[in-house]
Amino acid sequence: MKLVILDRDGVINYDSDAYIKSPAEWVSIPGSLEAIARLHRVGFTVTVATNQAGVARGLFNLTALDAIHRRMQTAVEHAGGSLAGIFYCPHGPEDGCNCRKPQPGLLKKISEQLHVDLHDVPVIGDSLRDIEAAERVGARPFLVLTGSGKKTLQSLQAARRVEVFADLAAAADQLVREVQS
Numbered sequence: 001m002k003l004v005i006l007d008r009d010g011v012i013n014y015d016s017d018a019y020i021k022s023p024a025e026w027v028s029i030p031g032s033l034e035a036i037a038r039l040h041r042v043g044f045t046v047t048v049a050t051n052q053a054g055v056a057r058g059l060f061n062l063t064a065l066d067a068i069h070r071r072m073q074t075a076v077e078h079a080g081g082s083l084a085g086i087f088y089c090p091h092g093p094e095d096g097c098n099c100r101k102p103q104p105g106l107l108k109k110i111s112e113q114l115h116v117d118l119h120d121v122p123v124i125g126d127s128l129r130d131i132e133a134a135e136r137v138g139a140r141p142f143l144v145l146t147g148s149g150k151k152t153l154q155s156l157q158a159a160r161r162v163e164v165f166a167d168l169a170a171a172a173d174q175l176v177r178e179v180q181s
Contacts, residue, residue: 001116002043004175005107005139007125008050008086010147011168012036012072015126019054022064023071029146031169037081038172042179045114048072048086049106051129056092065090085110101125102132107139124171128152131162142171 009015012032020026039046054060069086076083087106089099099105111118123134126147134141141162143149156162165171 001045001114002179003045003047003110003114003116003118003121004039005110005121005123005134006036006046006048006168007101007123007127007130008048008072010126010149011124011144012048015147019057019059020068021054021060023067026068026071028072028075029167031167033075033079033081035167035169035172036076036083037079038176040081042176044175044179045084045116046082047084047110047114048088049101049110049123049133050086050088051100052088052090053092053100055090056095062090085113101127101129102136104133104136107133107137111137122171122175124168126152128155131156131160135160144168144171 006012009020014027014029036046052065055065073083087110089106091097091100107118118137118139121139122142123139124142124144126144126149131141131143143152143162143164144167146167153164
């Protein structure tokens, strides 16, 4: 199985400091849905791993989160793509859970449920948390410069093995080229 793991906010859709609290607030970044469709067409299993601390903070509940994810799933399908799963951490940073990125719990859950080794699996995110989670499981970290990506790039240490792309569409193009070569 060719697997790719995407962060949600700042990668697939625009992020907000006030959180994405409803389906109406979920707006895809141009090209992201088509990028997921391209990955799907060349045989990638696409999943999402997302921290959703707004649940722990009482800004929205799991019903609202499910509705947001249904909107995202529908948008991806309309573009010709598919998401094999949406994995989320509903905890806050102070909860000390193992599923909140940069901890590896969400990625390990994907590995267990899909029965796939995460070594060199592309994990595409816009934050240091995404990169660190990928590194902790031996995955292949990709940084996109949408969302918090530009700020994250400035804080990266030069020694890190991180591939950097303008957005999800550019990262997907790279993965498609690798599959086709």
